[in-house]
Amino acid sequence: MIRKSPWISIVNTGGCNGCAIECLPLITPKYDVERFGVILKPSTRHADLLLVTGPTNEKTKHILERIYDQVPKDKKVIAIGNCAITGCIFKKSYNVKQTVDEVVPVDMYIPGCPPRPEAIIHGIVKLLGEMDKNKKTKG
Numbered sequence: 001m002i003r004k005s006p007w008i009s010i011v012n013t014g015g016c017n018g019c020a021i022e023c024l025p026l027i028t029p030k031y032d033v034e035r036f037g038v039i040l041k042p043s044t045r046h047a048d049l050l051l052v053t054g055p056t057n058e059k060t061k062h063i064l065e066r067i068y069d070q071v072p073k074d075k076k077v078i079a080i081g082n083c084a085i086t087g088c089i090f091k092k093s094y095n096v097k098q099t100v101d102e103v104v105p106v107d108m109y110i111p112g113c114p115p116r117p118e119a120i121i122h123g124i125v126k127l128l129g130e131m132d133k134n135k136k137t138k139g
């Protein structure tokens, strides 16, 4: 169940890799995101949460769409870092024409260049909390 033990997968759509690197400490003993039941999965076909880093460009937007379609339903997407949210330093690049949320629906934004692992954990936990609240209000 996604709220209790979400499996997450990281997709870099073309950034400098700084945000993707900040995601990796999540599974180290220091940050230990597994205490929230979160498991990092390399295959997006097994993921519940998609962490997207980097801006989308004309090449990677199609890859992101395909990956998003492969994630099983009830999926959630978190845009990690300024590039995923606004395009940041790549915004004026000739082939960066849209933000991540113009390609796939985004449920949570975590700003920063790059955001610290604490901020990423905070975002994940907040999203799970909101899903819990929505579930309770629906009955």
Ligand code: SF4
Pocket (backbone or CB within 6 Å): 015, 016, 017, 018, 019, 020, 053, 054, 055, 081, 082, 083, 084, 088, 089, 112, 113, 114, 115
């Ligand atoms: S937001 Fe900053 S660290 Fe993250 S991919 Fe963009 S330039 Fe790199």
